Amino acid sequence: MLDVNALRNPRVMITLLLLIAAVLVPFFAGNFLVSFGSRIIIWTIAAISLNVILGYGGMVSFGHAAYLGIGGYAVGIMAHHGINSGFLQWPVAMLASALWALAVGALSMRTRGVYFIMITLAFAQLIYFVGVGLEAYGGDDGLTIYKRSEFAGILSLKNRATFYWTCFVLMLGVFYLCHRLVQSRFGMVLQGSKSNDLRMRALGFPTTRYRLTAFTLAGAMCGLAGALLANQTDFISPAMMHWTASGDLIVIVVLGGMGTLFGPLYGAIAFFVLEESLKPLIDWVRPGWGDYWRLLFGPLLVMVALYARGGLDSLFERAARPRHG
Amino acid sequence: MKIKMLAAASALALLSAPAVAQDKAVKIGFITTLSGPQAIIGNDMKNSVELALDHLGRKMGGLPVEVIYEDDSFKPDVGKQKSEKLVQQDKVNFVSGYIWSNVLLASLKSVTDDGDTILVGANAGPSQIAGELCNKNFFTTSWQNDQTTMAMGEKLNKAGVKKVYLMAPNYAAGKDMLAGVRRSYKGEVMGEDLTKWPDQLDFSAELAKIQAAKPDAVFVFYPGAAGVQFLTQYSQAGLKGKIPLYTAFTIDATTLPQQKDLALGVLGAQTWVNDLPNDANKKFVADFKKKHGTYPSFYGQQSYDAIMLINSAVVGLKGDLSNKDKIRAELKKANFTSTRGPFKFNTNNFPIQNVYIQETVKDSDGNLTLKTVETIMTDFKDPYHEKCPMK
């Protein structure tokens, strides 16, 4: 299935090496690194879902963290009431997110451009404040989840390594889904409507319906990431849907390379590794300055926006260009 | 099949993790707020921990002590992440600190259950942990939220306040604090406002309601930087001097430099005041002032006590921290000299202690400070210990 020539493409090589390394993480890394890896994978899944609508569909959703929150709260609330089966929790998390995404999408598609950005933000803030107002589930303080999702004894998510691999397999699944989606007729229409919606309509495609379907699907995927995140942190709070979390997701997608299959993975790794390593790195160069790592990280984002439009993905490709002429 | 293999592999991975030798040093993780406006509290706690270490010669039971400070950024999710890091990556023997009830509630499971590590709280005292969530691995050198404000309710009764208006921020501790007042106060509660936390800093709408309701007194709980805003706006609204203000954890040594004269004459309930006449306290306050030029706050005092409590257990076990049951038993004895005088643990590992009424006054140098005016409760237990299954 895999073309041998493809291996000479550095992007494929890098991705393949990354994935192989990722599978092996629990064998050589300590507890903390395994947790850290799980976090990156979960955010990758969330970023893939945003990439579907933002990267391929051109819909700048500034409220994507809301679906992360809905997925998380679905798991948290059910666990709080003693419903621990993951066979129930996870589908509910995805369904709830999908339904909310459908509603938000249906209303938001009426607007364009920056109004779209803002209306998605407004709906996310709405959900955020619902979380804040849920007195029974901790309100602003959040809720501790005392039992992770259970899968009838087949999988014990309490085990760090098992949890990590579960996330990893799900990520591969979501990647595959995204790949198939983009290659399909559906994906072509979606991308076509991004570059020229009018023409696609003139060709007779009901693009709004296509876009709405993508939006809903992305909501469901992100809901799954939310369910995983709730299990990973054993805790849910409105903070996971704060608008800055939506901002982080956009940063991850753009950093990795919008509208590229593996961009979200590169983006999530870069984002979290930078977050964790910039501080010690700066401390090493100039002791005591590590606390101010965002002084570097902020301008870095500005530079990415100004000069690195294709994100890391295009960087890897550019690195390849000299050899291939 | 594949999953079974994964499970087997993961078990292998866990087994092969090297056992950590813990007997070379005492490692303490300390979680507090070191960024943002509430960092004034965190710095006071850090200073007090450092002072305690100085007093101990940086050794406990002959072992060197290492304290790792982590910033919770004033957010439950961040605090939880940092707690996990301390337990899983740094493999500390004790975790201490925690200013905020919601941060503590979010972090508790990671430390005491998943990490089986002992947590010695130095400030937050949410009702849940005193009651149904009480935990053999959780001890605190502070108080339970309701304990302090129940004492304040008593004070309101004594002062003959017939009608009171209550205000607090909308988070775990705020709700506990108001519940405490309601528990012991016998008069009428005219109104109660919970304000958005932490981002609401303009209290104009609530203060207008107080103005219209005309209560005999107002009780508020606004910790740290929020206390500065509240007192300022209370005075701007023309309420200062008209309606007496009673407080808990709103005026302390960290906020006084900014509250200044606005705090004069305002009463508060507290389990420790800097002028308590015991020797341990005199030494702590005098050395703190010598080192930092200011009075320590109750946050600092509780952190100092937390380190001294941990020290008592390490010394009692002669530095052998291999048996957690023994550590817990040793901590439970509270075999240390607290800066607040009498101190022992209740069944839920919260202190049984006195509560005092403090007032803001000027000291002999003209600096603002707090003075004990009354011992309102003696050997006082929090109301939730009966719900705690531990005996």
Place this chain on the structure above:
Amino acid sequence: MDPQLTLYLIQALNGLQLGLLMFLLAAGLTLTFGIMDLVNLAHGSLYMMGAYFAATFISLTDSFLLGALLALIASLVLGIAVEVIVMRRLYRRDHLDHVLATFGLILFFNELVRAFWGPAGLTIAVPSWLAHSVQLMPGVIYSAYRLAIIAVGLLVALFLAWLVTRTRTGMWIRAGASNRTMIGALGVNVQLLFTLVFGLGSVLAALAGLMAAPIVTVQIGMGDNILILAFVIIVIGGIGSIKGAFIAAMTVGMIDTFGRAFLPELLKLFLSNSAASTAAPALSSMMIYLLMAGILVWRPTGLFGARS
């Protein structure tokens, strides 16, 4: 006077004061947005920088007015610098790049403030000549400082209305908001106009920040949450419309204040005490976003929006 009526009056003043403060912030945002089509998340950082500059200059000069004036000048310089160094390069990019770059600027400014002024935040005292309360009517007592905010807010609103409708600059601004290519055709130095408008927006944001500072104190990230409200306001009002921003700001100010003041009592009719106290502040915040979503569904370009 009836105490209930007094309470309504005072809450209306509170709402007016909050609304005007947010109008100052939103006005600059809607101008830069309207004329340059620039999504500037860092507008809240200028609000914060204004407050920090003011705190520094007021303590240096010992005068509120002089310190505030110096802070406004410093903010103007800073705003122009930001425009020249970063924003200028973003005009021809799409909104996503704006969001990313200005999100980065927020992180940068928050951290810069922490490195320079420390993490603890600063306070600005209310100037002594405003630190009292005024009896407006029998029973209606109101803080003189908040009255001053109302006065300044109204003056700025009048000035902006005059600027936009009665001057040549205003004509270009309106022209730019509805049709960007046209102003170039009019022979206007577009670059200079953009820089000036961005500078003006920065000064307005700083003014809002320094006036809010004595009430809410000066803190890192103080602009981050209020920025989102400012965006809500300009979107409700229609991007580029000063009139729309004013009406939306007043509405949002009133909803927030009256929601906080009366929702808890209202909810206590249906809910338990503690549930009502928790839900009320959340619900009053939600109402603003509901309003915005509703208006956008009804009018996809806001109340007075010129174009999508």
